[in-house]
Amino acid sequence: MGRTRARLLVVEEEREAIRLAGSLSAHGFDVTIASGGVAAKEAIGRFRFDVALSGLQREGDTSLLSALKAADPQMEVVAAASTLDAASDLVRNGAFACVAKPYDLIAVRALIDAAVHASGRLFGCVTLYEASRTLLATLKQNDLVPLIVTLADRVMPSDGIGLVLTGSAAPMGFECHTSHRVRDLSRGVLIQLAAATTSAGHAVVRPSDAPLPAGCEEAGIASLVSFPLGAVFGPLGALVFFRQSGAPAFSQVEVDRGQGFASQVSLALENAQTYREVEDKMRSLLRSQDQAQIRARIAAVVDVGSALAHDVNNPLAALACNLEAIQSFSSDVESLWGAAKAAAEFLVDQAEPTGQRLAKRVLGDAGNVERTDRMVTEVACAIDECLSGVRRIADLVRTLHDATGLRPRGTPEVVSLGALLEAIRDSRLGRARRTLQVASSVTASLTEITRDDVELGVHHLLDALDRVPRTRAPISVVVEPSAAGPSFSVTDRELSLSPAEAARFAESGGPAVTNVALDCALAAAFQRFERNGASVVIEPMSPSGTRIVVTFPAATPE
Numbered sequence: 001m002g003r004t005r006a007r008l009l010v011v012e013e014e015r016e017a018i019r020l021a022g023s024l025s026a027h028g029f030d031v032t033i034a035s036g037g038v039a040a041k042e043a044i045g046r047f048r049f050d051v052a053l054s055g056l057q058r059e060g061d062t063s064l065l066s067a068l069k070a071a072d073p074q075m076e077v078v079a080a081a082s083t084l085d086a087a088s089d090l091v092r093n094g095a096f097a098c099v100a101k102p103y104d105l106i107a108v109r110a111l112i113d114a115a116v117h118a119s120g121r122l123f124g125c126v127t128l129y130e131a132s133r134t135l136l137a138t139l140k141q142n143d144l145v146p147l148i149v150t151l152a153d154r155v156m157p158s159d160g161i162g163l164v165l166t167g168s169a170a171p172m173g174f175e176c177h178t179s180h181r182v183r184d185l186s187r188g189v190l191i192q193l194a195a196a197t198t199s200a201g202h203a204v205v206r207p208s209d210a211p212l213p214a215g216c217e218e219a220g221i222a223s224l225v226s227f228p229l230g231a232v233f234g235p236l237g238a239l240v241f242f243r244q245s246g247a248p249a250f251s252q253v254e255v256d257r258g259q260g261f262a263s264q265v266s267l268a269l270e271n272a273q274t275y276r277e278v279e280d281k282m283r284s285l286l287r288s289q290d291q292a293q294i295r296a297r298i299a300a301v302v303d304v305g306s307a308l309a310h311d312v313n314n315p316l317a318a319l320a321c322n323l324e325a326i327q328s329f330s331s332d333v334e335s336l337w338g339a340a341k342a343a344a345e346f347l348v349d350q351a352e353p354t355g356q357r358l359a360k361r362v363l364g365d366a367g368n369v370e371r372t373d374r375m376v377t378e379v380a381c382a383i384d385e386c387l388s389g390v391r392r393i394a395d396l397v398r399t400l401h402d403a404t405g406l407r408p409r410g411t412p413e414v415v416s417l418g419a420l421l422e423a424i425r426d427s428r429l430g431r432a433r434r435t436l437q438v439a440s441s442v443t444a445s446l447t448e449i450t451r452d453d454v455e456l457g458v459h460h461l462l463d464a465l466d467r468v469p470r471t472r473a474p475i476s477v478v479v480e481p482s483a484a485g486p487s488f489s490v491t492d493r494e495l496s497l498s499p500a501e502a503a504r505f506a507e508s509g510g511p512a513v514t515n516v517a518l519d520c521a522l523a524a525a526f527q528r529f530e531r532n533g534a535s536v537v538i539e540p541m542s543p544s545g546t547r548i549v550v551t552f553p554a555a556t557p558e
Contacts, residue, residue, distance in 0.1 A: 006030065006116040007248070009052040009075075011040045011064070016055065016103075023105045029112070030248060037067050044071040047247070048157040051115045053108065055080035055101065062093040069094045076115040078108070084357060091361075098361070130154075133319065135268040144272050148265055149179055152239065155261045156254050159247055160185075160221075162240035164194035165229075165269075175237075182219065182242050189215040194238035197226040203255055203262075220244045225255055227262035231270040239265060319390050326383055334376050341369065412448050412532075414555045417486045418479040420451070424458050425477075433466050440479035440488075447486050447552040449532040454552075457528030461548070464522050465492050484535070487551035495546040497538065 008029040010017045021031040032047070034040040036056065043049070054077055057064040068077050076096040080103070081087035087098035096115045099108055134151060138144045145163065152161045160182030165175040176190045192213050197204050205225045206212050212221065222245040229236040239262050243250070250258075344362040347355035418440025425436045465475055476491040526536050529550050539547040 006050040006112075007032070007047060008112060009034060009040060009043055009049040010055075011036070011052060011068070012055040020053065020103065020105075020108070024109065024112070027109050037064050040068060041071050044068075044075070048072065049075050051075065051096070051112050052077045053080075053112065054078070055103075057090070059083060059086045060089065062089055065090055065093055065095055078111050078115055084360070087361065135264050136271065136319070138268065138272070141269065141272040141276065144268055145175075145177055148239070148268075149177055152241065152261065153179065156241055156250075156258045158241040159244040160242035162190050162193070162242065163237070164190050164240070165237040166194060166198070167234045167236055182221070185219045185221070185242075186215055189213050190240070193224075193226050193240055197228045197238040197240075198230075198235045201228060203227050203259055205250055205255065208249075216242075222247065223249055225250045225258060227258055229262060229266045229269065231266055231273075236266060236269050334380060337372060337376050412450050414446055414448050415451050415454075417447050417488060417552065420455065421458065421477055421479055421488060424455065424462070428462065432462065434472055435474040436462065436477060437474050438477045438479070446555040448555045449552060453528050454532055454534075457525045457532075460525035460528070461490065461522065464525065465490070465495060482551055484551050485554035487549055489547055489549045491541070491545065491547050493541070493545035496544050497540050497546050 006029055008024055008031050010020050010024070010031055011034045012020060014033070014035055017033040017035070021033055025031050032043050032049070034043050040052070040054075049072065052068050052075055054064055054068060057079060059082055065077055065079055068075065077094065079087075079090045079095040079098050080101050081090055081098040082101060090098055097111045099111055134147065135144070138147055145165075148163055149161050152158075152163075161179040162182060162185065163177040165177075174187075174191050174194075176187050178185065178190070196210070203225060204210055206223060212224070216224070221242050224240055224242045226238050226240040228238055239258075241250070241258060340362050344359035347359035350356075418438075421438050421440060425438045428436055462475065473494055477488055478491075479486065479488045481487075529536055529552075532552065534550050534552045537549045537551075539549065541547055
């Protein structure tokens with residue numbers, strides 16, 4: 001992969017611009033020349049520049065600087081100034097730094113290097129944080145897709161974006177979304193890129209890691225980098241950044257930043273699917289005409305609150321991670337400002353006019369020393385407060401997770417577990433996808449429980465298993481006595497859990513399967529059983545299938 005050359009726009013008279021371009025190109029910059037403000041705006045419309053060197057502004061006139069910043073607010077501008085007052089005006093109006101004419105090429109290169117470094121590091125960190133915050137605040141996939149394409153170009157400037165959704169993110173098959181600059185690229189090329197990236201399982205940079213697919217050269221594409229998108233329940237597609245002929249290659253820093261953005265996109269798409277599943281579940285509840293079933297499912301939704309509270313920790317953890325990174329950068333800024341002040345004070349002590357002018361410019365960039373001190377401190381405090389707020393929200397979510405369980409309703413009574421399960425089997429005839437087969441010993445299955453609570457728990461469990469298979473294989477339930485008390489075992493040959501998943505589920509009482517709706521329903525069922533004193537054991541079966549054994553305490557003899 002080639003090294004990225006920073007893009008530099010030189011706005012200067014032609015002869016001077018050619019001299020500067022020759023020196024700066026030799027120093028490693030990709031230089032574009034503009035002979036005035038109109039030409040500069042046209043160039044900015046075609047490419048994104050890291051820095052502009054502007055030498056055509058008249059003393060006291062900052063209109064050219066304002067026009068350049070308005071055309072691209074993210075671009076740093078190094079401006080030429082003939083007096084200290086003119087330089088101060090330019091800096092106050094947004095210039096990164098000022099340089100005197102005639103140009104000292106060494107000083108110009110040093111200032112542009114500093115502007116490129118400051119622009120790239122801060123822009124990358126802040127842009128990724130803002131994009132992450134915006135993505136994780138969007139729950140509807142229809143709103144999320146155009147947002148991903150827009151934010152991608154901010155995080156890693158390019159000449160075009162392609163988003164290919166597959167799997168559970170695209171129920172109707174492949175979905176292809178592109179920015180306007182790569183609309184000519186065929187759908188087949190995008191799908192081919194997504195398939196290759198998903199198969200690789202990591203970022204693929206072309207043409208350095210692999211050749212460009214057919215059709216890219218015709219569309220003017222010279223390089224691209226593609227990132228796989230995935231969630232715990234499978235691949236979601238790929239995100240592709242394109243650059244045209246003449247654009248710099250993707251640097252490793254850009255690839256790392258793109259990988260971070262792709263991870264946030266995957267998390268946002270996963271959250272959107274979870275939201276869609278919950279939304280679909282609520283719609284089905286509203287359409288149901290069976291009032292008893294509605295009451296049971298509403299109780300399930302309340303029980304699911306504790307499981308969903310766990311999922312909220314994902315975006316909170318991402319926000320906290322990004323804020324901690326910015327907090328680290330803010331401490332670096334404070335150290336840099338301290339070093340700058342010390343250097344300026346040293347220059348002041350030297351009886352040399354140029355050093356004193358430089359010191360005055362360093363100390364006066366933000367108005368005065370006191371204002372800059374206050375600004376550096378306030379930025380650090382604001383970041384600390386945001387991070388503290390995110391942690392407080394995380395504490396509230398944990399509290400919600402612990403407090404959302406429903407208390408058993410009604411009074412415990414002696415119930416025949418076998419008779420209860422047979423009644424549940426009869427009530428499910430005609431409305432469940434899978435047949436329920438119940439074998440029981442009625443006389444040996446007396447237990448003291450809250451009947452309605454356990455009945456709802458059994459419905460949650462069976463509803464969860466009803467969603468698992470693609471076939472309509474029956475579910476087997478056997479009620480039998482045990483040393484600890486009456487129990488029932490549910491055998492499902494279609495639900496496959498690994499021993500590790502089964503152990504994790506049994507230890508936490510929470511989700512362990514890869515389907516969110518199944519996780520929530522099982523968690524709600526097990527909570528109801530455990531509130532009635534039951535123990536739950538999950539046993540993987542050979543060669544496939546799962547056996548769930550629920551044991552209740554025996555009824556106390558009168």
